[in-house]
Amino acid sequence: MRLFGNPLTAHRYLLDTWSWLNYYFLTVQRILALPRFIRPPWWMLLTHCALILLLLISCAKQERFYGFSGFLFGSYVNIKVLEPDPVKASRAVQKAFCAMTRLDSVFSLYLPNSEINQINQKGKGKLSTDLKNLLLKALAVSEKSNGAFDITVLPLIQFWRKYFNTKELPDSWELKQTLQFVDYRKIKIQNDSVYLPDGFKLDLGGIAVGYCVDRAVSVLKQEGIKTGLIDAGGDIFGFGNRRWRVGVKNPRGEGLIRQFVITNQAIATSGDYEKFFLFGGKRYHHILNPKTGYPAWGCASVTVIAPDCVTADAYSTAIFVLGVKDGLALAEKEAGIETFIITDENSPFGGLKQYQSFNHR
Template sequence: MKKILMILALAASLSACANINEKEKVEKPKLEAVKEDDNNESSNSKEDSLETVGQAQNKEDGDLEKHTEKIYEYFDTITDFIAYTKDEKEFDRYVKVLKDELKTYHELYNSYDAFDGVNNFRTINENAGKKPVKVDPKVIELVEYSKEMYDFTNGKINIAMGSLLGLWHEYREMSLDNPDKAAIPEESMLVKASAHKDIDSIEVDEKAGTVFIKDPNVQIDIGAIGKGYATKIIANRLMEEGLRHGILSVGGDDVLIGDNPASENSYYKIAIQNPNLEDKENPYSSVVSLKNTSVVTSGDYQRFFMVDGKRYHHIIDPDTMYPSTKWRSVSVILDDIAKADTISTYLFIIDQKEGMEFAKKVGAEVLWIDEDYNITSTEGWPEAK
């Protein structure tokens, strides 16, 4: 799962907006639930809502119109896109770029589905121990980046853990489909799968343009890395095309582009979901005001299954081979969406002292929520403005 955010990309109040068109007057802003991401077992599902109000005035850009788009086809999740543009034609140009990029990375960064003429991570996994696979340079870039993240997270975030993660994924799907027969993998199965996670068994030949898994039992899972990495690339592409103000949320990997021209103080408001879903009076654990950055939350409360009254979620601690029990939710604010995506999972499986030190080292602001719903955060965690 990854992240539950409710994005309130709105002006501080209706009075902060200018020239609200008739459609905006009739259709009041509302929150819209977004499906969880279920593309990879180690990724976190997200539920996001985007809300904006009216047209905005910006000193540099003049009057800007708010436009929104939902895209359902890619990464087995929903992409929400908000942009403030001069007109609909400009927005449509961004949407075309966005869809083209999403399609490309959805097909390349896919461990489950096959596509005609595309060699992706499924292709690489199917050929583990057999032969190198010729791939697009974008796949090689992600593999090399993932190896950097392995070192960056002291080996905790490891794309070579696909056998272990795939086993938990299989049992989760089976248990959800047949709750009366819900079960967890046997210890011996976990030990066997966990024995095959050597990231050095994944070999890249840049000259030949190939990726090869030497160990036939190693499988690649990019769930904690792939979508955030793709989101960063796509957001950068949109900005290269001229986008100055907006939000790109790919299944809850959320990039805030520029500032909010519909707000008097130029900030977007972000509400962090309360992991205690039964607390209807307090749906949010924190509301922050942000701009020109990214936000990601890892949580255990969306993708899980129950066995004998115990919840088993999808974020697996490689040291124990079982779902981590340290936190209910970890939220990360960092300018780099790719790193924020990975860091949120990493912090979810380590203790707070270590996490605090890591957050300080990388310059991230973090909010932790434990099993008893106690909240702690880094000193710089922002409040709403």
């Protein structure tokens, strides 16, 4: 974890300020020692003093960016805030990062004792407030997307893992057998407990990071931070009186293919270019269709802008699985959701074609 913005900046500023004041008053003394007939009028000296003091005060209130950079959820996390007080800024970003770390211990499949792993092992379990809220949000997105987003997809992910290593295709019969353990409708939540059928396991990877970003933003605001940005592996939330410019990666080349400006909004992208292998000229990637068991083909990249990051995170996956037609229809149904879809097909734009459900500058 690395701190951006030097906490010694404030002390250096004070030293610089004292140096300038000392230099200024020595200059005034020299001026007063001049003969009266060439000395500036007293009102001119007072006006000059006032202007210098106003300038120093305005510089003292100048806001600076501070932040942490760390590693969570299997990726990088950057927290950046705009705040004149370095002590306040440091305290706020540390608390926000700690909140995300705590949630990682709830949602992560990489931590053996995480709450989600304990439920997967036992097939049931008591739900913490955060896990219950996230499960309910995930199930709501699953319902609205007609199962395109499904958190019971873990058996399917585990099934494909060995084929990603060997870069071969699975047996269709084995794949069909695995699909019987994928169906969000079979999750039962009663009061503060969850129950899974035998063989079912949960994977919150398509929604948990967005939830953690939202919680961290809440912590920053509670600490009095008015402007900031959190970027957790590409799940981004920018808040405050500032226009944040975010780029979308070209899924088939270098650089950016599009830029968006967000204000008090979240943005997330799902793409087929992070984890994949080629077989027979076809791209087999990590975003799986819960109904077919195979990778969701049709989209190369889906970006969603939403009022909160958990929504942007989940809907970017759901729309990717649905494809252009149904994905655009889903985005247009949901208030506050805007989507930008890139497909890999023959077009005048280097094989890529772009679709969007909005006119976003």
